[in-house]
Amino acid sequence: xxxxxxxxxxxxxxxxxxxxxxxxxxxxxxxxxxxxxxxxxxxxxxxxxxxxxxxxxxxxxxxxxxxxxxxxxxxxxxxxxxxxxxxxxxxxxxxxxxxxxxxxxxxxxxxxxxxxxxxxxxxxxxxxxxxxxxxxxxxxxxxxxxxxxxxxxxxxxxxxxxxxxxxxxxxxxxxxxxxxxxxxxxxxxxxxxxxxxxxxxxxxxxxxxxxxxxxxxxxxxxxxxxxxxxxxxxxxxxxxxxxxxxxxxxxxxxxxxxxxxxxxxxxxxxxxxxxxxxxxxxxxxxxxxxxxxxxxxxxxxxxxxxxxxxxxxxxxxxxxxxxxxxxxxxxxxxxxxxxxxxxxxxxxxxxxxxxxxxxxxxxxxxxxxxxxxxxxxxxxxxxxxxxxxxxxxxxxxxxxxxxxxxxxxxxxxxxxxxxxxxxxxxxxxxxxxxxxxxxxxxxxxxxxxxxxxxxxxxxxxxxxxxxxxxxxxxxxxxxxxxxxxxxxxxxxxxxxxxxxxxxxxxxxxxxxxxxxxxxxxxxxxxxxxxxxxxxxxxxxxxxxxxxxxxxxxxxxxxxxxxxxxxxxxxxxxxxxxxxxxxxxxxxxxxxxxxxxxxxxxxxxxxxxxxxxxxxxxxxxxxxxxxxxxxxxxxxxxxxxxx
Numbered sequence: 001x002x003x004x005x006x007x008x009x010x011x012x013x014x015x016x017x018x019x020x021x022x023x024x025x026x027x028x029x030x031x032x033x034x035x036x037x038x039x040x041x042x043x044x045x046x047x048x049x050x051x052x053x054x055x056x057x058x059x060x061x062x063x064x065x066x067x068x069x070x071x072x073x074x075x076x077x078x079x080x081x082x083x084x085x086x087x088x089x090x091x092x093x094x095x096x097x098x099x100x101x102x103x104x105x106x107x108x109x110x111x112x113x114x115x116x117x118x119x120x121x122x123x124x125x126x127x128x129x130x131x132x133x134x135x136x137x138x139x140x141x142x143x144x145x146x147x148x149x150x151x152x153x154x155x156x157x158x159x160x161x162x163x164x165x166x167x168x169x170x171x172x173x174x175x176x177x178x179x180x181x182x183x184x185x186x187x188x189x190x191x192x193x194x195x196x197x198x199x200x201x202x203x204x205x206x207x208x209x210x211x212x213x214x215x216x217x218x219x220x221x222x223x224x225x226x227x228x229x230x231x232x233x234x235x236x237x238x239x240x241x242x243x244x245x246x247x248x249x250x251x252x253x254x255x256x257x258x259x260x261x262x263x264x265x266x267x268x269x270x271x272x273x274x275x276x277x278x279x280x281x282x283x284x285x286x287x288x289x290x291x292x293x294x295x296x297x298x299x300x301x302x303x304x305x306x307x308x309x310x311x312x313x314x315x316x317x318x319x320x321x322x323x324x325x326x327x328x329x330x331x332x333x334x335x336x337x338x339x340x341x342x343x344x345x346x347x348x349x350x351x352x353x354x355x356x357x358x359x360x361x362x363x364x365x366x367x368x369x370x371x372x373x374x375x376x377x378x379x380x381x382x383x384x385x386x387x388x389x390x391x392x393x394x395x396x397x398x399x400x401x402x403x404x405x406x407x408x409x410x411x412x413x414x415x416x417x418x419x420x421x422x423x424x425x426x427x428x429x430x431x432x433x434x435x436x437x438x439x440x441x442x443x444x445x446x447x448x449x450x451x452x453x454x455x456x457x458x459x460x461x462x463x464x465x466x467x468x469x470x471x472x473x474x475x476x477x478x479x480x481x482x483x484x485x486x487x488x489x490x491x492x493x494x495x496x497x498x499x500x501x502x503x504x505x506x507x508x509x510x511x512x513x514x515x516x517x518x519x520x521x522x523x524x525x526x527x528x529x530x531x532x533x534x535x536x537x538x539x540x541x542x543x544x545x546x547x548x549x550x551x552x553x554x555x556x557x558x559x560x561x562x563x564x565x566x567x568x569x570x571x572x573x574x575x576x577x578x579x580x581x582x583x584x585x586x587x588x589x590x591x592x593x594x595x596x597x598x599x600x601x602x603x604x605x606x607x608x609x610x611x612x613x614x615x616x617x618x619x620x621x622x623x624x625x626x627x628x629x630x631x632x633x634x635x636x637x638x639x640x641x642x
Contacts, residue, residue, distance in 0.1 A: 004231040005256045009405040009421040010042040011396075017041065021050045025057055032066050032583070036400040039093040045083065045254060051090030055098060062098045064605065067487065067582030069269050069495060070098045074120050074128040074173075076109035076163070078136030080246045087258035094259075095266035096380065113166030120171055126497065127174040127220065127265065128167045132160060133248050134180045134203050142187045143197035150196075153205050160206075161214045168216065174497050176264065177215055179207045179225040181248065184233040218498040220264050220427055227260055230420075263425040269495060270485020273403055273423040274436070275377060276319060277368055279386035280330040280337055280359070284349065285309050286411065290336045300346025308411040313348040315415040320353055323433035324424055325375060327356040329367045329384070334359040355437065364391050365398040376548035378487060378584065383423045385414070432478045432525045459553060460623040462519040466555065467627040468562055471505045471512040478526045479514055486529075486545040487584040491577065491591060494543050509534050510542075511566060515559060517550055524550055530559055532567075532575070539567045541577030544591075551587075554622050560595050561619030562628070568614050575612040578603060 002008050014020075020038060024030040039051060055062065063070045073088070075081055085101045092099035102123050104112040112120040113128070120128065134140050137156035143149040160177070167175040182203045192198040207225055215221060228236035231253065238250035249257060266272065281288045286298030286305045298306040320326050326349070330337050337359035341351045351357065356371045364386070372379050380401040386392050392404050405421045407414060426433075471479060480498045487493065496504075504510045515528035527550045531543040546555060567575060577592055580603075592610035593599070596617075601609045 003252065004235045005250070005253045007042040007256065007259060009417050010040055011406055013041045013043050013047050017043075017047055018050055021054055024054055029061065029065070030054075030058060033400045035093060037396065039090070040396070040400070040403075043090065043255060045087060045251075048087045048090035048255060048258070051093055052086060055089040055093060059098055059100075065583065067493060067584050068093075068096055068098045069271070069484075070100070071126045071265055071269065072100045072102060072124060073176075073265065074102045074104065074112075074123065074125040074171075075131060076104040076112055076120075076128065077106075077131040077133075078109070079131070079133045079248045080106075081131055081248075083247070083251065083254045084257055084261075087254050088262065091255065091258040091262045092265070095262045096271045097262065097266055097269065099262070099265070109163055110166075113163050114170055116170050125171065125173050127176050127268070128171060129176040129178065129222070129261070130160065130163050130167070131178050131248075132180065134182065134199065134206075137180070137206070139180070139202045139206060140183065140199055142195075142199060143202070146196050148197065149202055153202050153209070156202075156206050157209050157214065160210065164214050164216075164219065168218075168499070172499065174218065174220060174268070174499060175216070176220040176222060176261075177210055178222045179210060181225050181228040181236060182233065184237045218502070220268055222261055222264055224257070224260075227256070231256070260422070263422045264427060267425040267427045268484065268497075270481050270483075272425050273383045274323075274381045275325040275327060275355075275371075275375060275383070276316060276418075276424075277327045277329045277371055277382055277384045278316065279388065279391065280328060280332060280340075282387045282411070283309075283385060283414070284313060285340060285344075285347075289340060290333060294339055294343060297340065297344070299340070299344060305411060306346070308414070310346065310348065312411065312414045312418075315418065317348055317353065319424060320437045321434070322426070322429065323436035325355045325377075325437050326353055327371050327375070328354050328358060329364050329371060329386075330359045331361055331364070332359040353437075363394065365395050368395065368399060368402060376551060383418075383421075385418065387411070387414075428477050430477045430481070432481070435523065435525055438522065455552075456623075462521070462553070462623075464517060464519045464553065464624045465627060466558055466624050467516040467518075468513055468559075469516075469629060471501060471514060473502070473505070475514050475526060476501055476505075479529055482526065482529045482545060482547065483543065486547070487582070488548050488587045489551065490543075490545040490585050491541065491588055492543060492580045493582050493585060496543075504531065511539065511563065513559070513562065515555065517553070517555060528555060528559060530563065532563060534567075534570065534572070536571065537573045539563070539570075539572050539575050541575065544577070548587075554620075554624065556591070556595065557620055558622055558624055558626065561622075562626075564612075564614055564617050564619065568617075572614060574614055576600075576610065578607060578609050580607045581605065 024034060062068045075085060085103055088101055089099045102125060112118045115121060138152050139156055143152055164175050164177060167173060180203045182200045186192040187198055188195050192200045195201060236249050236253055241247040241251050278284055286309055287296055289297055300306045300310050316326055340347050341349065356374050358367045358371060368382060368384060372382060379399055383403045384395050387407055395402055396404050403423050405417050407417060476498055479501055484495050504512050511532040511534050513530050514526055517524045517527045527547040529545055532539045533542050579589060597610035597612045599608055600611045603609055
């Protein structure tokens with residue numbers, strides 16, 4: 001039986017792991033694909049510590065050359081978190097992060113969070129984890145009257161709320177709150193749940209208030225209580241480790257605890273996966289459609305195997321409803337592969353749910369590349385689900401950026417494995433998220449339309465309408481998502497939290513716009529974010545990014561025209577900007593040149609600096625109508641019918 005704390009969706013740590021890490025440490029420019037392969041194993045504390053040393057030695061290379069996202073995390077706690085802190089940098093590599101941890105001294109939570117001049121106040125932290133224990137909050141002992149119980153919970157909530165307020169307002173950064181794990185012992189047995197003064201009941205009320213009173217809109221939540229319940233409270237609450245070292249959880253639970261914490265941080269930086277690519281035979285149904293035929297495959301009620309595959313389909317469909325894009329990658333004749341989607345009465349997934357459907361006899365690694373290209377997403381946005389270990393091994397080897405969960409031989413496990421692997425971790429749910437899967441489905445229709453004529457006619461036939469607005473509270477979550485997850489069309493790859501974006505909204509020295517795009521196939525949602533720093537005679541581009549799903553639509557020209565007009569009205573004479581290269585944003589190496597900017601200097605590490613003289617600048621005619629702050633501006637070129 002597996003350890004309850006294992007990351008069983010990952011392959012076990014290999015015997016030569018440390019030797020492979022040592023090879024990377026000696027290399028001047030380590031193989032990033034090898035780093036990704038090593039980080040994807042189910043690592044113990046020793047393995048995670050080896051990766052921690054690699055991160056420390058190669059930090060600058062990982063952030064500046066590879067383009068992984070740096071995060072500085074502060075931790076304040078009421079118990080020992082040293083082992084967790086040591087496990088975090090290695091775990092973070094698995095999620096595309098380079099993590100530095102700054103820990104407060106034991107018992108110094110209030111001093112660090114309520115004093116702007118504290119070490120935490122000066123440390124430029126991106127987030128602070130408040131890790132509290134029910135013992136330190138006075139919730140470990142039963143209270144025999146309802147009044148005493150409520151007073152104890154109120155006191156604990158007040159203390160935690162004060163610390164969270166210090167993170168937000170004194171330190172001025174993102175607050176990461178952790179729910180309390182209840183003890184495994186009970187005082188009243190089954191009556192604990194009904195007795196308001198039991199430790200279990202008080203902790204449940206505290207956690208509810210933590211989630212819905214203490215936590216603000218921009219705060220993050222690590223639901224440790226749910227994680228402990230999933231693994232088993234008796235296993236999580238190891239009395240020996242608590243009495244020896246004041247560890248809040250069993251030592252063996254540390255890698256899993258670190259994994260969930262890094263998932264939340266990665267999701268906040270837009271690193272969650274966005275596309276599930278699924279095999280068909282023996283994955284979405286039992287049997288082989290080409291051999292067994294429509295009536296011979298196992299799917300639906302009446303057999304345990306058929307119900308297990310149906311449960312996976314149901315989970316995939318639920319993922320799609322919250323915005324995860326679904327695709328198919330199968331070695332199959334396409335006509336046979338589509339048959340269950342069209343005609344099987346118990347098939348939950350239908351063709352309209354699949355954004356890209358690939359069924360051929362090519363190798364699956366190449367097909368996954370094609371799927372990513374069709375969807376205009378990065379390879380690292382994909383999860384690949386396949387019952388065949390040979391196909392899983394091939395994709396892991398050739399595409400280490402792709403997440404490939406290890407499956408058992410029993411399809412009843414598939415949905416649970418996919419869920420526990422946490423590839424689609426969320427820190428919020430916006431209206432944009434709910435529509436994302438439909439956006440990509442509509443893109444397939446646009447791609448087919450492009451075959452009908454030349455690019456000019458194609459763009460005109462889309463009947464595009466762009467909406468340009470300043471940053472606001474309504475769009476803040478989506479703006480943060482775009483800033484933190486856009487890597488390819490991103491000139492500087494600067495990252496900002498929701499708190500920082502909120503400050504930009506009222507900063508007169510910043511010109512910030514969000515751009516939405518709709519066409520005759522539907523709404524693409526928010527697709528571009530631009531931030532300029534405004535000086536008297538010069539506006540400098542801090543951030544310019546765009547969703548890759550609207551590449552080639554000339555939206556960047558439209559945005560430049562809007563920024564140039566605003567700068568001219570403010571008295572500026574020029575626009576300037578820099579391109580800072582990463583391993584993923586070569587797509588925009590010529591962005592400024594294509595828009596008519598002049599290169600004025602070369603920067604270190606192949607960066608470039610550009611300038612555009614606004615005197616005499618004329619925006620181009622574009623087949624896009626524009627709505628600016630609620631006012632329709634007619635396009636200068638009317639769409640043509642095709």
